[in-house]
Amino acid sequence: MQNIAYVRVSSLDQNTERQLSDCGVALDKTFTDKLSGATTERPELLAMLDYAREGDCIHVHSIDRLARSLVDLQGLISQLNTKGVAVHFHKESLVFSGDANPMNDLLLNMLGAVAQFERATILERQREGIVKAKAAGKYKGRKANTANHDQIKKLLDSGMSVRKVALEIGCNPSTVQRVKAKARS
Structure with a gap:
C-alpha cells in the first residue's frame, strides 16, 4: 500500500x-x-x-x-x-x-457542487472584467506561449502520442492538440 x-x-x-x-x-x-x-x-x-x-x-x-x-x-x-x-x-x-x-x-455532492459554483462565479467575474477592460481599451488578450511548440512538433514527429508529449513537456494535452492541428494546416 x-x-x-x-x-x-x-x-x-x-x-x-x-x-x-x-x-x-x-x-x-x-x-x-x-x-x-x-x-x-x-x-x-x-x-x-x-x-x-x-x-x-x-x-x-x-x-x-x-x-x-x-x-x-x-x-x-x-x-x-x-x-x-x-x-x-x-x-x-x-x-x-x-x-x-x-x-x-x-457531503461530497454538496461540497463538489460548491466547488463547481465557485468556478462558475470566477469565470463570470472574469468575463465581466474583460468586457469592462475592452471598453476602456485596456484589454488586448494574452499572448500565446509558443516557447515549447518546436519541441512538441519534434516529439509528435517522432511518433510519440499526444498524451505522452503532454507529460514529457509538462503541458495540457489540448496544447499539444492545437500545435498538431496548426502543423497540419
Whole structure:
C-alpha cells in the first residue's frame, strides 16, 4: 500500500507548499499539476490515475483541488474506488474507500457542487472584467506561449502520442492538440 499525494494549483506562479505539508502521513509519491481543475485532462492527474494500485490511498488537500466539476469529482472517486484505491480529502476529513457511506456521499455532492459554483462565479467575474477592460481599451488578450511548440512538433514527429508529449513537456494535452492541428494546416 502506498500513500500518494495529488496536489493542484491553477497556475504556474502559485505555490503548492501549503497543500499536504502537515497532513501527518508519510507520502510515498506526489503528483503535482499547475493547471485549472475545470477538466480532468491534466498530465499529472492522468499519471496518478494510471499509477495508483489496489490498496493505495490518494491524499488530496481539499475536494476542489481534485476537481471543480461535480460530475468529474464523482467520476474520479468512482474510478479510483473501483480499482480498490481510497481517496482522502484532508481539509474536509472525508475518506472514500468504496464502502457505502450515505453521509460522505451527501457531503461530497454538496461540497463538489460548491466547488463547481465557485468556478462558475470566477469565470463570470472574469468575463465581466474583460468586457469592462475592452471598453476602456485596456484589454488586448494574452499572448500565446509558443516557447515549447518546436519541441512538441519534434516529439509528435517522432511518433510519440499526444498524451505522452503532454507529460514529457509538462503541458495540457489540448496544447499539444492545437500545435498538431496548426502543423497540419
